[in-house]
Amino acid sequence: MSLARSPRFVPPALVRAPDTVVPLSFMQQRLWFIEQLEPGSAAYNVSVMFRLHGRLDRAALRDALQAVVNRHAALRTHFTDVLGEARQVVDDDFVLAMPIDEVREADVAAVARGEAQRAFDLATGPLVRVRLLAIDGGDHALIVVTHHSVCDQWSVGILIGEAAAFYRSAGASLPALAVTYPDFAVWQRSWMTADALAPQLAYWRAQLADIPDGLDLPSDRPRPATRSGRGARLFPRLPRGLVTSLIDFSRRERVTLYMTLLAAFDTLLWRYTGQSDVVTGAPIAGRNRHELEGLVGFFANTLVLRVGVDGERSFRDLVQRVRAVCLDAYAHQDVPFEQLVDAIKPTRDLSRTPIFEVMFGLQTPFPQVELGESTLAPTLLDAGTATFDLTVSWELQDGELAGWVEYNTDLFDAPTVERMIDHYRVLLEAAVTRPDDSLAALPLLGAAERDRVVYAWNRTHTSPPQVTHVAELFDAQARRTPDAIAVLAGDEPVTYRELDQRAERWAAILRARGCGP
Incomplete structure (x- = not known):
């Protein structure tokens, strides 16, 4: 059931802030707090690798990256404690290092993983680093790692796009930015008061009342008392024919592709756990003002999507229910997740993340960009960390859905997660062809697994032993x-x-x- 939407508070204009001690944004404050509890963790590193094919001017690439750092204050930021309160410090003289290493193709993934797992010191910085790998055969790989407190996925796209523009036209300038990330932090703090957010917080308190303590996915090992942040990634793909069917179904039902994908994923979680109250997290860009669209920084917010799954109802019904939940959440997206946690006050449990343990998203892929005589293409990277028990993210690429699935290795082994994604694919195929079937009737097992489970494992006939006593x-x-x-x-x-x-x-x-x- 969709809750009534509260009237939206219209924030003041976002303008340049006067020179002052700059507070942390609400999103940064949460990561600063986590860093004080778990110092030296790489769980909140944002890591991406780009392969460069063709002739590369290494000095020009470094200069282009430096120009981007000079342009965006967030990339020159670290944090300090002022009388018990964390503050942003922007280093106007920051020089970006770009070490270059000669490596074999076979060693690229391991080197990138090691770089992604190096922790940042938020109190001293820098909170961005790049490394260029010169690979035998003439190609290069550019590794970009930032701390999430100064950069999100959208920001990485800005960083690479602007670096390409500077590289192609040495000495060129881009239009001046209207505001900086410190301006945003001051502005956010000035208007996101308890009174301004009261209607939206009232919605979330009602929506998340009596929320379940956790989602108990069947795991390979018992949940440890404290989360370690260790993880791994798999990179599945959904085929073009299935994706076409999903898009056509979504269009007929007047929902987004994300809503259809989430409805199927909620069904899978219900089938795995037996819990009809399914709560997942959803990433959202958090850039609902035009001044923020081209700015590097941490703007991404997290929405909580709570969906009741009734196995007797049809998939078509569930899609519409998911649509209503998503639209209501989008209408109340101004509340930072950090303040939502404070307002809801979920049961504290060091073995779980607050409110939800599973994140599900549909992202815009990084584009391939031209660097003069070379091309720069994103490459999926396994950083060896996991923020949640399970994170599933999809991107539309050439008519297919390319995904990355990040999982907590304290709980799951790779074959378990692979089987889960295969069940998800089978469920999607059935859901778009038989949307009026009940959720309980939709299959999870592919033909080979069904034959193994139903028939091979049940071939129990055996001849009695030929003995006399x-x-x-x-x-x-x-x-x-x-x-x-x-x-x-x-x-x-x-x-x-x-x-x-x-x-x-x-x-x-x-x-x-x-x-x-």
């Missing part, structure tokens, strides 16, 4: 596993070998006294 069965077992424990005599374990030897001694005594079969 039980003693022969025991003798055979004693030969197979002589050192296995056969019986406990009080606290004393007796192996098959020992039991066989004792039985032989007693048999000899009984035969000596005239006993027979």
Whole structure:
């Protein structure tokens, strides 16, 4: 059921802030707080690698990246403590280093992973680093790593796009930015008061009342008492034919592709857990003012999408329910997730992230850009970390859906996550062809897995052993596993070998006294 939408507060104009001590934005404040609790963690690194094909002017690339850093204050920012309050410090003299290393093609992924796992020091900076790999064969790989407090995925696209523009036209200038990220932080703090956000917070309190304590996905290992942030990534793809069907279905139902994908994912989570109250996180750009669209910084927000899944209802019904939940969430997106957590006050549990453990998104892919005589193409990177139990993100690429699935390796092994994504694909295929079937009736198993589970594992017929009495069965077992424990005599374990030897001694005594079969 969709809750009534509250009237939206119209914030004041975003203008240049006077020179002053600059506070952290609400998003930065949460990451600063996490850093104080878990210093030295790389869980909030934003890491991306770009492959460069063709002739490259390395000095021009470094100069272009430096020009972008000079243009965006967020990339020259670190944080300091002023009388117990964290503040932004912008280094106007920051010089970006770009070390260049010669590597073999076979070592590129490992080098990139190591770079992605190097933690930042938020108190000293810098919070951005780049590294260029010169690969045998003539290609290059550019690794860009920032801390999430100064950059989000949208910002990486800006960084690379502007670097390409500076590279192609050395000494060129781009239109001046209307505001800086510190201006945004001051502006956000000035108007996002409790009174201004009260109507939206009231919506979220009602929407998330009595929220479940967690989503208990079946895992390969018990949940540890404290999250470690260790993770890995898989990179699945959904085929063109399925994607075309999903887009056509979404158009007929007057929903976005994301809503259809989320409805199927919520169905999968319900089928896995049996929990009908499904809560997931959804990333949102947070750039709802034109002044912010071309600015590097941490603007991304997280929405909480709580969907009731009724297995007797159809997939078509669930899609419409997801649509209503999403639209209401979009209408109340001004509340930073950090303030939402403070308002909801979920049960604190160091083994789980607050409010939800699973994130699901549909992102805009980084474009391939031209660098003079070379091209710069994004490459998916496994950073070896996991922010949540499970993060699933898709991008439309050439008619297919390319995804990355980040999972907590304390909980899951790769084959488990691979099987989960395969179940998701089967579910999607059935949902768009049979949308009026009940959610409980939609299949999860592909043909091969179904044959294995339903038939192969149930072929239990066997011929009875060809023996004349039980003693022969025991003798055979004693030969197979002589050192296995056969019986406990009080606290004393007796192996098959020992039991066989004792039985032989007693048999000899009984035969000596005239006993027979």
